[in-house]
Amino acid sequence: MIDVQERPAPGPAEAPAWRHKDLLDTDVLSRADIDLVMETADAMLEVRSRPVAKVATLRGATVVTLFYEQSTRTRASFEVAAKAMGADVVNLTASGSSVVKGESLVDTVRTLEAIGADLLVMRHDRSGAPYLAAKNTKAGVINGGDGTHAHPTQALLDLFTMRRHLGALDGKKVVIVGDVLHSRVARSNVWSLLAAGANVTLCGPATLLPRTLASAGGEEGRVALTADLDRALVDADVVMALRIQKERQATGLIPSLREYINGYQVNATRLARAKPGALVMHPGPMNEGIEISPEAAHGLASVIEEQVANGVAVRMAVLYLMATARTK
Amino acid sequence: MTGELLLGPDEIARTMRRLAHEIVENNHGTDGLVIVGLLTRGHPLALRLGRLIREFEGVEVPVGSLDIGLYRDDVSRRGQPTPLRPSSIPADIDGATVVLVDDVLFTGRSIRAALDALLDFGRPARVRLATLIDRGHRELPIRPDFVGKNIPTALVQEVQVTLKETDGEDAVYVLNAEAAND
Incomplete structure (x- = not known):
């Protein structure tokens, strides 16, 4: 028997961890969190460059986009990202949902959770609305833009x-x-x-x-x-x-x-x-x-065009980290 | 931690030379050969095989790297995301003979994931598997074509391969349970 030095294990035992149930703003992200998102997005960009730019990693996960405010690129970008990861996507807009019947934000979010939403991408014209949503659901909430507050x-x-x-x-x-x-x-x-x-x-x-x-x-x-x-x-x-x-x-x-x-x-x-x-x-x-x-x-x-293309890779990375980390 | 040194730098170098010869012999030359190493430690081994084949045959064989993180069968069970790196497949693998290279073959689950990952890049004519260490305990019907060394192990033991490129030294250790828990 001989002495063996401590060395980095080959497995993910000491891999950087993701500790956030929700992504509501960047102010809570550490440098390590940001590095993890960036490195993960590098891998996602490679996936996007393949002839078949799609994997099945998030098969079985449901991503709901809930947009109370207009958006083309953000909503489309999240949808493409979620589908490229193999997740199921449900798109809801305020005008096409029970919101027009007066359903409250909290009720809407709880209903979506009961339906089986794992991740909720939300845009709202009121600053702070996604925080209220996040507090009232076990699903991970991603802020897709709230008022003049965060994106x-x-x-x-x-x-x-x-x-x-x-x-x-x-x-x-x-x-x-x-x-x-x-x-x-x-x-x-x-x-x-x-x-x-x-x-x-x-x-x-x-x-x-x-x-x-x-x-x-x-x-x-x-x-x-x-x-x-x-x-x-x-x-x-x-x-x-x-x-x-x-x-x-x-x-x-x-x-x-x-x-x-x-x-x-x-x-x-x-x-x-x-x-x-x-x-x-x-x-x-x-x-x-x-x-x-x-x-x-x-x-x-x-x-500017690259920003749009990179947006899909970064959102794939965020969805991957949030869907695979057990933070509850 | 204590453990038993199974292979040192010289033995690993000799083993790699033999594996390179076996791969070329099995392929009847270097035509259509593409070597792909699994990240992290399969990749430097694949690069070494590429260099040895160039040395022996005077031919540059394409060498790539494959990340299997997105293809694991325990993604939702682990509780934390597996760190990902970009794969790099430098050649068209349609119709090629791809040799997958890994450091330790154990349950076979990594290789199952690697096959799925590889097939997203094309349709190789055949896929072979080379491993520096085969420690047994397969959970899936997967077998290697080229083996550096067979090491009978107990499930509680751990096989640790360290490479100059990733860890600063070439060595293979077997760690027993007590040592692994230190």
């Missing part, structure tokens, strides 16, 4: 897209431009980018910058707020434009679209200030010619 899978697919181009994000500078105040995409991106080691600059008209987010960056000031886009873009590795809601003009938060375009449109001239080859991103749907110029949206540095 965790969008933030994770944005992060995944950045990492595929830039590698580790430690010390990288990400500039998010637009109506940050009303953007659930920006908010969730701040948490995941900070966890991944990046620095974030939020830029937009002063009326659309939430002051409270500045403290999220801690004492090192890893979150900066500025109304000056030309200055914000210096040394940027990533520039993400947010959709500007044309209705915002009416509220007086932006003086006019023309003025917004002059000050905040992401275009080729402005991008010249960023690092050469800086990535251009947008969560969609785009208003080309307003928050982003057509040449920036479709230029060589644009990864």
Whole structure:
């Protein structure tokens, strides 16, 4: 008999664990959680590249998409992802369900659980609605966007897209431009980018910058707020434009679209200030010619279409982790 | 932990050379041969076989890697997700002779999963199985075509293969139950 050193076991005994019943926002994800999602999504992207881009891993699981607010890409992306993993998918919209008969959110969620939903992907126009749902069901709840609060899978697919181009994000500078105040995409991106080691600059008209987010960056000031886009873009590795809601003009938060375009449109001239080859991103749907110029949206540095494709892989990863982890 | 050293670096190197020769002999050359290693430790073994065949035959045989995590039969029983890595199959496997390579053959369940995974990439003419260690205790009707070493084990024992590429040294240990519980 001889001494054998402790060494990593070949099996999954010490594999990183997934401890979240729900995915409501990125603010609860540790760096290890985020790495696990990213590594899993790498494998899913490979599955998507195959001639038959489908596996049977989640056979027997039921994923319900419950959308109280319009969506094309998020709902379709989740449906494709769930089907690519072999799960059964039920799609519900508020207009086609008992919601129009006055059924409460809690009753709807409990009914769906009783029907056998394992995972519930939910979009709601009220911030916080998915939290109420999650509290009232054993099913895992994935927030597909709630009001102006959070959109965790969008933030994770944005992060995944950045990492595929830039590698580790430690010390990288990400500039998010637009109506940050009303953007659930920006908010969730701040948490995941900070966890991944990046620095974030939020830029937009002063009326659309939430002051409270500045403290999220801690004492090192890893979150900066500025109304000056030309200055914000210096040394940027990533520039993400947010959709500007044309209705915002009416509220007086932006003086006019023309003025917004002059000050905040992401275009080729402005991008010249960023690092050469800086990535251009947008969560969609785009208003080309307003928050982003057509040449920036479709230029060589644009990864906007890739974001959509990566979204399927990242959502497959999230569904896989949540459906296979016993967190109850 | 204590255990018994069964194979050291020299013995593993000799075994791998023999396996490479057997694979080429069985295939009557290198035509249509594709070597695919199971992640994690089957992959470096597959790469070594590829290098040895190039050395002996002067021919570059495609070598790939296969992750079986999405194909396991205990996905919903484990309680935690199996970590996944991308597979990489560098050649068209339609009509090829694919040699699957793993470090330890035990219940056969990994190989069942590997066959499912492989067939998602195409339809090979035949699939062979090479393993460095066969420790017995099959639970499925699966048998290896090329075996480095047969090691009779008790179910409570553990066979641990370490490789230079993944663990820093080449060795095969048998750990007994008391040691494994340390």
